[in-house]
Each structure stands twice: as C-alpha cells, then as structure tokens.
Amino acid sequence: MSSPSFLADFRREPLADLFAADPARAEHLAFDLADIRFDFAKTHLTPELLGRVDATPYSEALSRLLAGEVVNPTEGRAAEHLAERGTGSADSVALARSRHARMRALVDAIEVGAFGDITGILHIGIGGSALGPALLVDALGRTERQYKVEILSNIDGQAVDEAFARLDPATTLVAIASKTFTTAETLRNADAALGWLEEAGVEDPYGRLIAITAAPERAVAFGIDETRVLPFAESVGGRYSLWSAIGFPAALALGVEAFDQLLEGAALVDAHVAEAAPQANVPLIAAVSDILYARGLGAETRAIFAYDERLRLLPSYLQQLVMESNGKSATLAGQPVDGPTSAILWGGTGTDAQHAVFQLLHQGTHLLPVEFVAVSAQSDEQDPDHHRELLLNCFAQGAALMTGRSSDDPHRSYAGDRPSTTILLDDLDPLTLGALIAFYEHRTFAEAALLGINPFDQFGVELGKEMARAIDDPETRSRFDPSTRALIERAGL
Numbered sequence: 001m002s003s004p005s006f007l008a009d010f011r012r013e014p015l016a017d018l019f020a021a022d023p024a025r026a027e028h029l030a031f032d033l034a035d036i037r038f039d040f041a042k043t044h045l046t047p048e049l050l051g052r053v054d055a056t057p058y059s060e061a062l063s064r065l066l067a068g069e070v071v072n073p074t075e076g077r078a079a080e081h082l083a084e085r086g087t088g089s090a091d092s093v094a095l096a097r098s099r100h101a102r103m104r105a106l107v108d109a110i111e112v113g114a115f116g117d118i119t120g121i122l123h124i125g126i127g128g129s130a131l132g133p134a135l136l137v138d139a140l141g142r143t144e145r146q147y148k149v150e151i152l153s154n155i156d157g158q159a160v161d162e163a164f165a166r167l168d169p170a171t172t173l174v175a176i177a178s179k180t181f182t183t184a185e186t187l188r189n190a191d192a193a194l195g196w197l198e199e200a201g202v203e204d205p206y207g208r209l210i211a212i213t214a215a216p217e218r219a220v221a222f223g224i225d226e227t228r229v230l231p232f233a234e235s236v237g238g239r240y241s242l243w244s245a246i247g248f249p250a251a252l253a254l255g256v257e258a259f260d261q262l263l264e265g266a267a268l269v270d271a272h273v274a275e276a277a278p279q280a281n282v283p284l285i286a287a288v289s290d291i292l293y294a295r296g297l298g299a300e301t302r303a304i305f306a307y308d309e310r311l312r313l314l315p316s317y318l319q320q321l322v323m324e325s326n327g328k329s330a331t332l333a334g335q336p337v338d339g340p341t342s343a344i345l346w347g348g349t350g351t352d353a354q355h356a357v358f359q360l361l362h363q364g365t366h367l368l369p370v371e372f373v374a375v376s377a378q379s380d381e382q383d384p385d386h387h388r389e390l391l392l393n394c395f396a397q398g399a400a401l402m403t404g405r406s407s408d409d410p411h412r413s414y415a416g417d418r419p420s421t422t423i424l425l426d427d428l429d430p431l432t433l434g435a436l437i438a439f440y441e442h443r444t445f446a447e448a449a450l451l452g453i454n455p456f457d458q459f460g461v462e463l464g465k466e467m468a469r470a471i472d473d474p475e476t477r478s479r480f481d482p483s484t485r486a487l488i489e490r491a492g493l
C-alpha cells in the first residue's frame with residue numbers, strides 16, 4: 001500500500017494562519033470522549049484535511065476487529081482484547097466473562113484469607129505482562145492499599161533482590177504472568193522467587209504461586225495447581241492484555257469494582273469508534289495526525305509528557321503499545337513499506353522534563369510533535385496550589401511551542417509553529433484511565449490500518465531472543481562476529 005492519499009496534496013500552513021483562518025478552530029478540533037478532552041487545535045490538522053481522509057481501509061479493518069474476526073493474518077488470529085470489555089464474537093465475550101469471574105473468585109479467596117494473612121503480591125512478568133499492571137497500580141493505587149504490589153520484570157539480580165527486599169515472604173503471593181509461559185526472564189525470576197520463599201521457610205512454596213497465562217498446561221507443568229491458574233485467550237496480544245487476567249494485581253490492589261470500571265471506560269471508546277463518523281472518530285483523528293507528522297512531514301519521534309505524577313508510567317507503557325505494534329517494514333501484503341510506519345515514542349513527566357529536554361523542543365531544529373496528558377481535578381493528596389501551577393505550566397508549554405517569539409538575537413529567538421496535542425482528563429479514575437488506554441490502542445490500530453500494516457504481530461523481537469540462546473551455547477557462540485566474541489571474553493563469560 002502506498003502512503004495515504006490525504007498526504008498527497010497536504011501543504012503545511014503555519015498554526016497562526018490556521019487559527020486566523022478559522023476563529024473557531026479551538027472548537028472544531030477539540031473533541032470530548034469519556035470525560036476526556038482531546039485538543040488537536042495546535043496541530044496542523046484541519047477539518048478540511050480530515051474530510052479528505054479515505055477511511056475505507058480503517059473502517060474495513062475495524063469491522064473485523066469489532067466482530068472478533070482475523071485481523072492478525074501473519075499469525076492467523078483475531079485480536080480479542082475487545083472481548084475482555086464486551087465486544088466481539090458471542091463465544092469470546094462469554095469466555096472472557098467466565099475468566100474474569102475466575103479471577104474475581106481468586107481475589108475473593110485471598111480477601112477472605114484462604115492463603116493466610118496476605119499483605120503483598122510479587123507480580124513477575126515482562127513487556128505486556130508487566131507494563132499494564134504496573135501502570136494501573138501506580139496510577140490508581142497510590143493510597144490506602146491493602147496489598148503491596150511489586151512488579152518484577154528484568155533479568156537482573158539487582159532488580160530481583162530489590163523486589164524481594166520490599167516484600168515479606170511469609171505473607172506474599174507470587175503471580176507469574178506470561179502469555180506463553182516460555183519467556184526466559186520470567187521463568188528465571190519465577191525460579192528465584194521459589195528459592196526466596198523456600199529460604200524463608202515457607203512451608204509450601206508452590207502453594208503460593210499463581211499463574212496468569214494463555215498456556216495453562218505449561219503453568220501446570222511448572223508445578224502450579226490448576227485452581228490457581230488464571231487463563232486468558234491466545235488471541236489477546238501481550239501489549240493489549242491488561243484487560244484480561246494479566247490485570248490481576250490491579251483487580252486485587254484496587255478492587256474488582258475498580259477493575260470493572262476500567263473495562264467500562266474502555267468499552268465507551270470501543271462504542272465510540274464503532275459509531276462515530278470518520279471526521280469525529282477521536283482515535284482515527286489522532287492516527288491521521290501521527291501519519292501526517294511521521295510519514296508526511298518526516299518527524300522521526302513523538303513525545304508524550306504526563307503532567308501528573310500518577311501517570312508517570314504512561315510513556316513507557318505507550319512505547320510498547322505503539323512501537324511493538326507499528327514498528328514494521330512490510331505491508332500486510334508482504335511488500336516493503338514506502339515510508340516510516342510509526343514515530344519513535346519517548347517522553348517523561350512535566351514539569352521535570354521542562355528543565356531537562358524542552359530546550360530542544362523549543363529551539364532545536366527537529367520537527368517533533370508533542371503530546372501533553374494532564375488531569376483537571378486534583379487528587380485528595382495533591383495540594384491545590386501545586387496542582388494549579390502544574391496545569392498552568394502544561395498549557396503554557398503548548399502555547400509557547402506554537403506561538404514562539406521572534407528576536408533579532410538568534411539565541412533568544414523561538415521559531416514557534418511547533419505542534420502539540422493536549423489530552424485533558426476531567427479526573428483520574430478507573431473509568432477515565434480505561435478510556436485513555438483504549439483510545440491509544442484504537443489510535444495505534446487506526447494508524448496501522450491506514451498504512452496497511454499488521455499491528456498485532458511482533459516477529460522483530462524473535463531474532464534477539466534466538467541469538468540470546470545461541471550466544472550461551474559454546475558451539476553456536478563461535479559463529480558470532482569478532483566484536484561480539486571479544487565482548488563476551490572481556491566480560492569473562
């Protein structure tokens with residue numbers, strides 16, 4: 001597939017001119033969905049450009065996604081994360097519900113003391129089996145939590161020891177989360193956790209293990225009793241799996257009601273994309289903006305800044321969602337793509353980032369679309385004055401990037417016309433966070449559909465995994481290049 005046709009006759013007009021030409025631009029390019037304001041007015045999108053988008057490839061792919069049909073042809077699968085929130089084939093939705101019920105039953109059992117006095121969960125998983133639960137618990141579970149949740153992902157003994165040190169083995173359950181139940185890091189860390197429980201004198205260490213997986217037979221073979229295996233569907237991709245049993249630590253720490261609201265928030269966005277006209281479909285509009293900058297105008301990166309400490313893990317969560325989905329070089333038809341398929345995503349938190357990386361955003365030579373994510377309402381813990389300043393800083397940055405300021409002194413001159421999107425949540429609660437995450441999922445899907453790529457496979461990570469195994473085998477190691485062999489030698493491996 002060649003580049004989407006809306007790029008063909010696109011002419012970049014300065015943002016100031018776009019505002020002058022359309023005094024109601026701030027309304028025309030701002031949308032409300034699930035108590036979230038999405039403001040695209042400071043991007044180079046126009047209603048006219050949105051009207052020229054041929055949404056046919058997206059609409060066709062979306063119908064298949066919503067119906068639970070195959071949308072991941074390279075693996076011959078549907079992508080059924082939507083079934084977790086009630087959309088898809090009747091069978092898949094029913095299965096997802098029964099598996100949620102199983103997860104809730106386990107949460108109930110823990111709460112009534114079936115495992116003794118439990119105070120903590122060590123959740124072991126990596127990538128999509130860790131980033132989602134980490135984001136949810138960090139964003140929504142900062143206060144009054146009955147259970148301490150530690151997420152252990154890295155195969156680094158330092159990370160392992162630090163996670164153990166923060167928990168009491170006598171009162172901790174270990175959840176091993178792996179869709180495939182074959183991931184080297186996760187299995188290695190699971191063994192370490194068993195050793196930790198044993199050393200602490202826990203009578204039945206295996207009795208403390210819970211598995212969350214799409215391969216229950218492997219979890220049982222590992223030694224975990226079937227009653228403590230929480231299955232989810234093979235058709236739910238890792239980076240789309242926080243809605244499934246992968247969200248177990250969040251369901252336990254935040255409560256099952258909160259988990260239900262999270263699903264409800266996501267379902268609002270599923271309903272929105274199913275019904276909205278293309279010009280009013282918020283994830284599709286965001287995807288058009290992403291394609292405009294990455295493919296049309298050559299912006300290599302896109303930055304996301306969370307102006308709320310509770311959302312500090314959002315950029316890293318989105319990095320996997322976007323880059324593992326859309327970092328592709330072949331089209332669905334197996335042809336080379338004819339341009340970049342996704343910007344490189346990076347980011348941080350405001351206002352910290354203002355004092356670290358914003359210099360380049362304001363005066364560097366890169367075209368770099370920025371996204372601000374903020375929350376109108378302060379939490380009970382946030383001091384009103386701090387919150388006010390935080391938000392004002394956020395809005396000032398978007399305005400400064402766009403407006404710039406001219407000066408005779410080139411060192412003190414700001415070119416302006418730098419695009420940004422602002423996503424403003426009315427409040428940060430499970431419903432809104434669910435909607436926000438689902439918005440990003442649908443945006444990623446829309447970008448892929450318009451570019452004709454498959455967002456649901458990730459063969460790119462396989463070569464590295466294979467070579468990590470080969471490098472540990474003396475026979476295959478000798479076939480590695482001289483630079484790599486010299487490094488192994490230097491490290492004494």
Ligand code: F6P
Pocket residue numbers: 126127128129177178179180181182183186238239324458461
């Ligand atoms: O290596 C990439 C990946 O397959 C991700 O897609 C996935 O989220 C992660 O590894 C973890 O995989 P698993 O849940 O099977 O352990």
